Amino acid sequence: MSHRDTFLHLSVIAVLFAAFFVLPAYHSGSLARIMVLAIYAMGYNLAFGYTGLLSLGHALFFAAGMYGLGLTMQLGGWAAIPAFALALVASLVVAGVVGVLALRTRGVGFMIVTLMFAQAGYLTALYFVQYTRGDEGFVIDQAARAIGPADLSSEAGRYFAALFLFAVTLLVIGALVRAPFGRTLIAIRENEARATMLGYDVQRLKWIALVVSGTISGAAGAAYALLFGYAGASFAGVQYSIFPLLYVLLGGAGTTLGPLIGAIFMFYLIDLSSGITNAYMLIAGVVLVLLTMFLPHGILGTLRKRALPWLP
């Protein structure tokens, strides 16, 4: 069973590897962005899809990673690797603190508390405008965006760096959700009272899930800043908390590949519609409403229910 999962994940990674050589430059550029967003959505999925924690504030963790890397590189002159490590620590700490407080609430309360924390984070980014340059954001020097000889601002460098991070995240999450830890998270999602009664420390497990989820989201934010050379407060806004929810719901909550599928679909849907109208978020709204009404399990979730029960 587990071999089949690993095989599936490795073939997806292989297809993405081959895609760079097949696709025209425009689409491989888009795909690099999609993979980073998919990492973000995979992080989100661990909290929402597997543990049942519907957060509306993950942009806070994404932005913690983004500014953690962006500010240290731009203002502190750090190299890419230590800046990335610091970004991970920053999002881990933010997720840890938010988790301790927000997990005292549940359900709707949890949604609103995470939304409020993320809003406070967004406003903080606006408040320190002399460092963050607010909504306008700042560009990270192209020369600094390299690891050793690998230039991450080049097309190939960017694509394979995104793919590497995506592959690591996918394999780690694939292993995590099959491990007893992941199984327990699903048990908490399905019936928290029963999990408590069976003797699991539900509160601690939820906190760990949220911290891992927030750190992965932070890694995505840091990767976004590093690969695309830009950090701005708009990435800390409500919209960027909604996007991973949208990707995960569309692709299938609680499936390992759902976030990628959802990110690909939504990215191209928005990309195509923004060519026609500037009101492209309309599409996101319509998709959200239709999903909740007609396809609550998402694409892969429905597929798993109907045809492929083994799908990870």
Add this chain to the structure above:
Amino acid sequence: MEFGPHLMLAMLEGAVTAAILALTAMGLSVVFGVMRVVNVAHGEFYMLGAVIAWFVAATLGTHPAVGFVAALVIAPLLVGALASLADVLILQRINYDPERTIVATIGLLYILQQGTLMTFGPDARPVEPPFNHRLALPWVEWGEQGLALYWPWGLSITSYKLFVIVAAAAILGALWLFMTRTRAGLVMRATQQDSNMARAFGIPVARVYALVFGLGAALAAMGAVLIVPIQQAHYLMGHDPLLLSFIVVIIGGLGSLPGTIIAAILIGMSDGIISVFFSPTLAKILATLAVAMVLVFRPQGLLGKKAA
């Protein structure tokens, strides 16, 4: 200006904010109280009220007062009808499942906001107030002849702003009479206390829900019609009222109507005062963090009763 007159000016501006906020937040609170539903699209109903007010005033094109009165009737009706429709078409079909409702209303938020962007456009548009006299206000000073009144430069309010405060209070009073003195209000309160029991007594709960959802949106639209002669109509204007309404409803205690009004006055006044003396962004950061902390440590709100 000296500190005293400055503070009074800040309090007057705060009172206007508080009046509008009380109306808007009351809409959110009524919906949550009766239906136990968190409506994230509430701010967009507010925005629609303002946009429709502009549309009505621009179409009629007569005296500003005629357009304003027409807007005050038409905008809440249209917005309320739209909200009821959304309730029947979307929320009833997903059975008001709390989490799915939030996701669906997020979708509704973007549909309304971006639909307005496509039709109304990205510009902010003004609506003329029906009347607008500048009223200079006096301030007391300890002068040579003891206490004396004088008129500090800049300490003034417009008659329209005073009207907003009075009108908001009147609408809230009418709502209170409606909830406590009419049969429809009784049915609403019965549904709020126990929807299953209400259904057993033959109350058409689905229809009550649709009407309550419409009423909540209409209250937001009324607030917006009142504010639009002071602020302009813009497709993104629903964001701040949504956040502030959330804050008010949570601080006041989810579903507690008197709590909502007290919290609206508290938040509106302090928002006005803090924004005058400190950075508005800092004021908002502190307010959002305060709300998060209230939810974490006192989830029933400051005045709410413990949830059953």
